[in-house]
Amino acid sequence: MENLKIINMADVESKKVEFLWYPYIPLGKLTIIQGDPGEGKTTAVLQLTALLTKGEKLPEDEQEREPINVIYQTAEDGLADTVKPRLEAAGADCSKVLVIDESEQGLCMSDERIEQAIKETGAKLVILDPIQAYLGANVDMHRANEIRPVMKRLGDIAEKYSCAIILIGHMNKASGSKSTYRGLGSIDFQATARSVLIVGRIKDDPTCRVIAHDKSSLAPEGDSIAFRLDKENGFAWEGVIDISVDDLLSGDQKVTKLTSAKEFLAKYLADGPKPSTEIFEAAEADGIKKRTLFTAKEKLNVTATKTGDKWYWGF
Structure with a gap:
C-alpha cells in the first residue's frame, strides 16, 4: 500500500x-x-x-x-x-x-x-x-x-x-x-x-466576428469582444459588443459599442464642431464610455481644435 x-x-x-x-x-x-x-x-x-x-x-x-x-x-x-x-x-x-x-x-x-x-x-x-x-x-x-x-x-x-x-x-x-x-x-x-x-460570426454581418466568454472559473466573465475580418480590409479589433454566447451561436444580430459610439459621434457632429465637454456629457448620458468615444473619434478622423480655453471636436 x-x-x-x-x-x-x-x-x-x-x-x-x-x-x-x-x-x-x-x-x-x-x-x-x-x-x-x-x-x-x-x-x-x-x-x-x-x-x-x-x-x-x-x-x-x-x-x-x-x-x-x-x-x-x-x-x-x-x-x-x-x-x-x-x-x-x-x-x-x-x-x-x-x-x-x-x-x-x-x-x-x-x-x-x-x-x-x-x-x-x-x-x-x-x-x-x-x-x-x-x-x-x-x-x-x-x-x-x-x-x-x-x-x-x-x-x-x-x-x-x-x-x-x-x-x-x-x-x-x-x-x-x-x-x-x-x-x-x-x-x-x-x-x-x-x-x-x-468565436463566432454575426449572422447578418458576416465580416463581424465575436470572442465570447463561455466559462470563467477564476474571474467574472469578460465582455464579448468583436473583430472585423474581411478580404479587403484584413483584420481589425472592433471593441466590446453586447451579445451572449447563446445569442452568438444562434446567430442573433447585435451592434458593437464602438459602432454605437461612431454613429453617435457622426450624428452629434453632423451640423458642425461641438465643445468636447458637451460631447462627453451627451455620450455618458447615452451609456458610451469615454475610452470607446475616443476610439470612435480616431476611427472617424475627428479632429480636436482649441479655441480660447475650450476644445472643440469636429470633422
Missing part, C-alpha cells in the same frame, strides 16, 4: 491568480478557444500573439506588459505559406514565436518536449491548434477516463511554469444545444479548462 499523504490547508500558502489577458486567459492554466470552422479562431489567436510578442496592450485591457515568447503548434496550416505570413501581417515579432519541430516526430499533449520547450524558452504562452491533433494516437477524445489524465498533466505543466496554454478546437454541429455540449469530444475538455472562449 502506498504511503498516505495528507495536505493540511493551514499549510497551503494562498496566491493570487495572474492573467495573461484578464479575464480571458489565465496564466498557469488551460484555456479553450473553440468555434465552427472558418470563424476566425486561429486568426484572432495569431493577432493576440502578435500583440504579446511586442508587449502591446490587448483588446479592452490597459495592462502594461513585457514582450513574451510564444510556442505555437499547428497541425492544420503550413508554417512558411500560412502561419508566417499571418504573423507578419499582424505585425508580430517573429523572433519570439517558436515552434517545436514535428518533422520527424509528431507532438501530443503528453509529449515531454512541451515541458522542455517551455523551460528552455521561458515561453508564457503555448498554443495547440487544434485540440484533436494533439491528443495522441491512443487517446479517445470521447472518453472522460482518457481525457482527464492528459488534460491534468498539461495543466500541471502550465501551473509549474506559470504559462498559459491555449487549446483551439472545433465545435460539433448540434445547433440549438448549449455551448458546453457543442465542443467536440468529451465534456471533460471544458470541465478541465479554467476559461472557455467561443
Whole structure:
C-alpha cells in the first residue's frame, strides 16, 4: 500500500491568480478557444500573439506588459505559406514565436518536449491548434477516463511554469444545444479548462466576428469582444459588443459599442464642431464610455481644435 499523504490547508500558502489577458486567459492554466470552422479562431489567436510578442496592450485591457515568447503548434496550416505570413501581417515579432519541430516526430499533449520547450524558452504562452491533433494516437477524445489524465498533466505543466496554454478546437454541429455540449469530444475538455472562449460570426454581418466568454472559473466573465475580418480590409479589433454566447451561436444580430459610439459621434457632429465637454456629457448620458468615444473619434478622423480655453471636436 502506498504511503498516505495528507495536505493540511493551514499549510497551503494562498496566491493570487495572474492573467495573461484578464479575464480571458489565465496564466498557469488551460484555456479553450473553440468555434465552427472558418470563424476566425486561429486568426484572432495569431493577432493576440502578435500583440504579446511586442508587449502591446490587448483588446479592452490597459495592462502594461513585457514582450513574451510564444510556442505555437499547428497541425492544420503550413508554417512558411500560412502561419508566417499571418504573423507578419499582424505585425508580430517573429523572433519570439517558436515552434517545436514535428518533422520527424509528431507532438501530443503528453509529449515531454512541451515541458522542455517551455523551460528552455521561458515561453508564457503555448498554443495547440487544434485540440484533436494533439491528443495522441491512443487517446479517445470521447472518453472522460482518457481525457482527464492528459488534460491534468498539461495543466500541471502550465501551473509549474506559470504559462498559459491555449487549446483551439472545433465545435460539433448540434445547433440549438448549449455551448458546453457543442465542443467536440468529451465534456471533460471544458470541465478541465479554467476559461472557455467561443468565436463566432454575426449572422447578418458576416465580416463581424465575436470572442465570447463561455466559462470563467477564476474571474467574472469578460465582455464579448468583436473583430472585423474581411478580404479587403484584413483584420481589425472592433471593441466590446453586447451579445451572449447563446445569442452568438444562434446567430442573433447585435451592434458593437464602438459602432454605437461612431454613429453617435457622426450624428452629434453632423451640423458642425461641438465643445468636447458637451460631447462627453451627451455620450455618458447615452451609456458610451469615454475610452470607446475616443476610439470612435480616431476611427472617424475627428479632429480636436482649441479655441480660447475650450476644445472643440469636429470633422
